[in-house]
Amino acid sequence: xxxxxxxxxxxxxxDDEPAFLRSLSLMLERRGGINHLYTCQDSREAxxxxxxxxxxxxxxxxxxxxxxxEALLQQIIEEHPDVGVxxxxxxxxxxxxxxxxxxxxxxxxxxxxxxxxxxxxIKRAILMQEMRQENHAMRQRLMSNTLERPDAFADIITRDTxxxxxxxxxxxxxxxxxxxxxxxxxxxxxxxxxRALHTLSDRSGPLISVNVAGLDDxxxxxxxxxxxxxxxxxxxxxxxxxxxxxxxxTLFLDEIGDLSQxxxxxxxxxxxxxxxxxxxxxxxxxxxxRIVVATHQDxxxxxxxxxxxxxxxxxLKTHQVDIPPLRHRxxxxxxxxxxxxxxxxxxxxxxxxxxxxxxxxxxxxxxxPGNIRELRALAYDAMSQHRSRMLSMDIFRRVLDDCAPxxxxxxxxTASLFDPAMPLPxxxxxxxxxxxxxxxxxxxxxxLAAKLLGISQPALSKRLKKTQGD
Numbered sequence: 394x395x396x397x398x399x400x401x402x403x404x405x406x407x408d409d410e411p412a413f414l415r416s417l418s419l420m421l422e423r424r425g426g427i428n429h430l431y432t433c434q435d436s437r438e439a440x441x442x443x444x445x446x447x448x449x450x451x452x453x454x455x456x457x458x459x460x461x462x463e464a465l466l467q468q469i470i471e472e473h474p475d476v477g478v479x480x481x482x483x484x485x486x487x488x489x490x491x492x493x494x495x496x497x498x499x500x501x502x503x504x505x506x507x508x509x510x511x512x513x514x515i516k517r518a519i520l521m522q523e524m525r526q527e528n529h530a531m532r533q534r535l536m537s538n539t540l541e542r543p544d545a546f547a548d549i550i551t552r553d554t555x556x557x558x559x560x561x562x563x564x565x566x567x568x569x570x571x572x573x574x575x576x577x578x579x580x581x582x583x584x585x586x587x588r589a590l591h592t593l594s595d596r597s598g599p600l601i602s603v604n605v606a607g608l609d610d611x612x613x614x615x616x617x618x619x620x621x622x623x624x625x626x627x628x629x630x631x632x633x634x635x636x637x638x639x640x641x642x643t644l645f646l647d648e649i650g651d652l653s654q655x656x657x658x659x660x661x662x663x664x665x666x667x668x669x670x671x672x673x674x675x676x677x678x679x680x681x682x683r684i685v686v687a688t689h690q691d692x693x694x695x696x697x698x699x700x701x702x703x704x705x706x707x708x709l710k711t712h713q714v715d716i717p718p719l720r721h722r723x724x725x726x727x728x729x730x731x732x733x734x735x736x737x738x739x740x741x742x743x744x745x746x747x748x749x750x751x752x753x754x755x756x757x758x759x760x761x762p763g764n765i766r767e768l769r770a771l772a773y774d775a776m777s778q779h780r781s782r783m784l785s786m787d788i789f790r791r792v793l794d795d796c797a798p799x800x801x802x803x804x805x806x807t808a809s810l811f812d813p814a815m816p817l818p819x820x821x822x823x824x825x826x827x828x829x830x831x832x833x834x835x836x837x838x839x840x841l842a843a844k845l846l847g848i849s850q851p852a853l854s855k856r857l858k859k860t861q862g863d
Contacts, residue, residue, distance in 0.1 A: 398429035400519045401568035402449025402526070405442060407433045407465065408481075409457045413504070417452070417481070425512040426667055426679050427519070436460040443473055449522045452515065453498075455482040455489070463493070470497040475529075477522050479515060520711075523569045527712075530565040540564065545592040549585050550732050553722040559586070559714055566712045567593035572664060574649075574709045575687040577716030580766030583687040584647065586714060590685060591643040598642025598682065601635050606648035610655040615672055617644075617663075624673025636669060639682035649709070650690030650701065661705040684709075719761040719768065727753040729765060733772035734784070741776060746784040754836045755786065758845055759793050828856050 404427060408414050414432045421427040431446055433439045436457045442448065451469060455462035462480065469478055480493045480501045490501035499518050502511050538557075540546070546560050566573060567590060575583045584602065591600040603616060619634030636644060646652075652660065663669050664684060668677040686709050695701035719725065730748065738745040761767055775788040811817060818826070827846060831853075835842035843853040 399426050399570050400429055400449065400523060401570070402522065403429050403431050403447050404515075404519070405431045405433060405439065405446075405448045405451045407436055407439050407451060407457075407462070408454040409434055409436070410454075413454075420508055421512065421515065424508060425516055426681065427512075427515065436462070436465050439465055440468060440472070443469065443476060448473075448476055449526065450477045450479065450515075450518055452479050452481050455480060455484060455493075463496070466493065466496055466498060475525070477518050479518055481511070520571065523571065527565045527569060531562065534561040534565060542593055545589045549582065549589065550728050551722065551725045552728065553717070553725050555717050556722065556725075559716065560589075562712075562714060563590050564593055566590075567595075569712065570683055571711040572684040572686065572709045573712040573714065575685065575714045575716065576692075577687075577689060578718045578762075578764055579689045580764030581716040581718055582765055583689075583716060584645070586716060587643070587645045587685050587687065591645075594643065594683065596642045596683070598640050599638070600643045600645060601639035601682070602645040602647065603635055604647045605656070606651035608652075608656070610653055610659075613653070613656040614659060617659075618669050618671050620672035621674045624671075628673065631671075634669075634671060636663075636680060636682055637678065642682055644682040644684055646684065646686045648688060649686040650688040650692055650695060652701075654700070654702070657702045657705050661702060661708060664705075664708045719764045720759075723757045726756050726768065729768055730756065730772060733769045734776055737773045737776035743776065743779065746776075746779050747782055748784050749786055751838055751841065752784070752786055752789060754834075754838060755789060755793065755841055758834055758841065824856070825860055828853070828860060832857075 404421070406414055406417055408417075411434060414434065418430050418432065421430065431442060431448065433442055437460050439451070439460075443451070453462050453466060453469075457465075462482065466478055466480070469476055477499045478497065480490070480498050481504060482489070482501070483504045485503045485505070493501050499521070500514055502514060534540075540557070540560055541564055543560075545563075549556070549560075551557075563586070573590060575586050577583050587602070588600060605613060608616065615632075615634070617634050617636050619632050619637055620628050622628055622631050646660075659669075663680055667680045669680060670677055692701050692706055696703050696706060719729075727748075730753065734748070735745050737743075756768070763770070771789060771792060775784060778788065779785065828842075831842040831845045832839075834845060839853055839857075840850050843850040846853060
């Protein structure tokens with residue numbers, strides 16, 4: 394169980410000087426928020442600690458009695474190759490540093506090194522270890538094709554294989570403290586993904602969500618950072634910001650693509666430094682929540698347009714989740730339709746009606762620009778007007794009649810439809826091909842196939858008879 398210790402794995406400090414162990418522990422916790430620490434004063438005990446505890450990184454002195462740091466480094470590399478090692482020594486010698494790096498140490502610092510530089514170096518090593526562990530966990534899950542925590546995804550209705558891959562990825566990155574970016578069109582369920590990620594992380598703090606679209610810089614800063622009494626006119630009392638409210642948990646920032654440039658700078662500093670200042674305060678507070686963001690916008694394009702900072706983008710996308718739109722998850726449509734109809738029936742005090750067998754086929758050929766949110770609205774509207782045992786398809790037909798069929802290729806993409814090395818098919822061959830494909834998508838329903846082709850049902854019937862006659 395994660396009790397909000399950072400990082401998820403342990404960091405072992407090995408040094409024969411008790412005073413240095415204490416000062417290093419305090420510095421890591423206060424300046425870097427690194428509090429998952431173990432200390433060892435006798436180098437002979439280090440290997441047993443590594444074997445017994447979930448150690449992922451060792452901070453190691455070189456000059457120690459009994460067992461030298463160099464000898465211990467070699468043992469760790471040989472017996473625990475997945476554990477990273479950083480040397481923090483009193484020896485300021487280039488030859489020694491190069492030798493340790495060649496043996497397998499991740500980095501080398503002198504004890505007199507500036508504190509900020511040392512903490513940043515250790516945090517970089519932690520990030521590398523997190524990425525290594527996540528990649529290993531991802532490979533294991535993909536090979537076994539299993540979910541360790543299927544209960545975390547109970548609210549997400551799907552049987553789509555691409556969504557299962559998303560779930561496996563979420564399980565792999567959940568223990569990390571790094572930001573996660575959730576991308577997908579409006580209505581695909583990005584907040585449900587954020588909730589599942591928070592559940593998987595086993596954090597003791599809450600999930601705090603805020604939609605940042607439309608927040609100006611001052612409101613954004615006050616909402617996230619809070620303020621002290623007297624910080625501005627009307628600030629009569631201290632108020633904790635959402636970051637503080639989410640301490641030990643997850644802060645979910647929705648519609649991050651709409652964040653103003655000034656607010657982007659503040660968010661970037663928060664993630665980089667791991668600290669923030671409440672309005673009206675000159676004392677920094679530590680960031681103790683994981684940052685998760687979501688967007689439906691094309692952030693790489695917004696970078697090119699100069700409306701979204703590149704440095705912030707790359708900070709946020711340490712882990713990125715792409716949620717496929719509903720039109721790419723057609724086998725989920727019947728499941729979601731059943732669920733929303735039952736949900737609407739319970740809310741309206743009605744009995745869920747029988748679904749016409751043609752309806753899922755009809756919906757499978759619709760693009761759903763509003764994704765799951767749109768399907769839910771259609772189901773609720775149909776349920777509110779339902780009067781008989783069989784669900785009427787009129788509501789769905791009216792909406793679909795006003796929209797173009799799904800997957801209509803753009804004229805500029807027609808080159809990809811034909812192999813330039815092959816002769817073009819004749820119009821008759823194309824007509825037969827389109828007719829067969831429409832009937833396949835409509836699962837043999839001529840009325841729906843005719844709609845997909847943009848012709849009348851009698852015209853389609855005539856084409857089918859002609860094809861069969863041939």
